[in-house]
Amino acid sequence: MSASEDIALIGWGAISGQVAQMLADRAAPVRIVAVGVRDASRARDVPDGAKVIDDPDALAGTGATLVVEAAGRASVDPWGSAALEMGADFVVSSTSAFVDDAVLARLRGLAQANGARILIPPGALGGVDALSAAARMGLDSVTHIVTKPAAAWAGTAAEGLCDLHGLTTPCTFFEGTARAAADAFPQNANVAVISSLAGLGLDRTRVALVADPGAAHNTHRIEAAGTFGRMLVELENHPLPGNPKSSAMTALNLVRLIENRVSGLVI
Numbered sequence: 001m002s003a004s005e006d007i008a009l010i011g012w013g014a015i016s017g018q019v020a021q022m023l024a025d026r027a028a029p030v031r032i033v034a035v036g037v038r039d040a041s042r043a044r045d046v047p048d049g050a051k052v053i054d055d056p057d058a059l060a061g062t063g064a065t066l067v068v069e070a071a072g073r074a075s076v077d078p079w080g081s082a083a084l085e086m087g088a089d090f091v092v093s094s095t096s097a098f099v100d101d102a103v104l105a106r107l108r109g110l111a112q113a114n115g116a117r118i119l120i121p122p123g124a125l126g127g128v129d130a131l132s133a134a135a136r137m138g139l140d141s142v143t144h145i146v147t148k149p150a151a152a153w154a155g156t157a158a159e160g161l162c163d164l165h166g167l168t169t170p171c172t173f174f175e176g177t178a179r180a181a182a183d184a185f186p187q188n189a190n191v192a193v194i195s196s197l198a199g200l201g202l203d204r205t206r207v208a209l210v211a212d213p214g215a216a217h218n219t220h221r222i223e224a225a226g227t228f229g230r231m232l233v234e235l236e237n238h239p240l241p242g243n244p245k246s247s248a249m250t251a252l253n254l255v256r257l258i259e260n261r262v263s264g265l266v267i
């Protein structure tokens with residue numbers, strides 16, 4: 001446990017904004033020392049004292065001890081490499097980057113070489129602890145169904161798979177492996193990589209993606225069976241006001257992870 005933590009947030013959007021606000025409101029003993037963005041000249045309203053950087057190489061000069069990504073798939077490799085090379089732990093939200101096995105293998109190598117760790121929080125999910133524990137005794141099947149309001153799928157490949165704007169009943173527009181789901185829907189199905197890495201892996205975890213015109217929540221339903229027994233977890237997440245694609249739970253799980261780093265009691 002550290003007495004305090006110096007954090008770099010990568011991405012300054014709906015999730016990072018919510019995390020920063022909650023850490024400030026809860027007076028967590030952490031400092032946001034940097035915010036990583038694509039274009040520093042356009043960053044607005046960053047936390048007091050945070051340096052705005054748009055080059056991963058600039059991370060080394062920030063003194064960050066924990067680098068927390070909530071930006072997007074393409075950000076994971078460059079920012080993660082920079083974080084791990086300087087020995088900081090790297091927290092990944094855009095886990096869809098790991099559909100490319102080589103990216104994960106390379107970052108794991110950097111983590112090991114530099115005495116750092118890659119941390120994958122549950123994101124929009126719950127029950128990942130139980131799934132990961134159960135996997136140690138052997139799993140037979142894991143199914144993950146992601147249901148979001150039709151509007152949450154706007155601007156994604158779902159637009160070509162069902163009539164998002166004219167839907168009157170739920171449309172299951174994708175059924176397949178977790179790898180294919182996260183690869184095709186990197187803004188909406190990062191969670192498929194999380195349930196996979198915790199459980200049966202990217203190619204044996206079955207995923208369905210649903211656009212529901214009547215839904216008000218982002219729902220995640222995970223069913224798993226194995227030697228341990230059977231589990232069923234369902235979350236009905238409110239989306240974040242700043243981004244209907246992203247569940248508030250994603251930010252909450254980041255706040256939990258960060259607070260656990262500086263707390264004598266980890267829960």
Ligand SMILES: NC(=O)C1=CN([C@@H]2O[C@H](COP(=O)(O)OP(=O)(O)OC[C@H]3O[C@@H](n4cnc5c(N)ncnc54)[C@H](O)[C@@H]3O)[C@@H](O)[C@H]2O)C=CC1
Binds near residue numbers: 016094123246247
């Ligand atoms: N693990 C999970 O359960 C979840 C993961 N996510 C991931 O988190 C990401 C962020 O989500 P939100 O905050 O809702 O999105 P957002 O769109 O509100 O904010 C993302 C911000 O990151 C910036 N950005 C994009 N690429 C960047 C890069 N290479 N370097 C620095 N900044 C970059 C964007 O300009 C934007 O300001 C999503 O794209 C998704 O990949 C989102 C929801 C759940």
Ligand SMILES: O=C([O-])CC(=O)C(=O)O
Binds near residue numbers: 186191
């Ligand atoms: O926030 C959610 O409910 C899930 C999500 O967008 C993702 O996994 O990319």
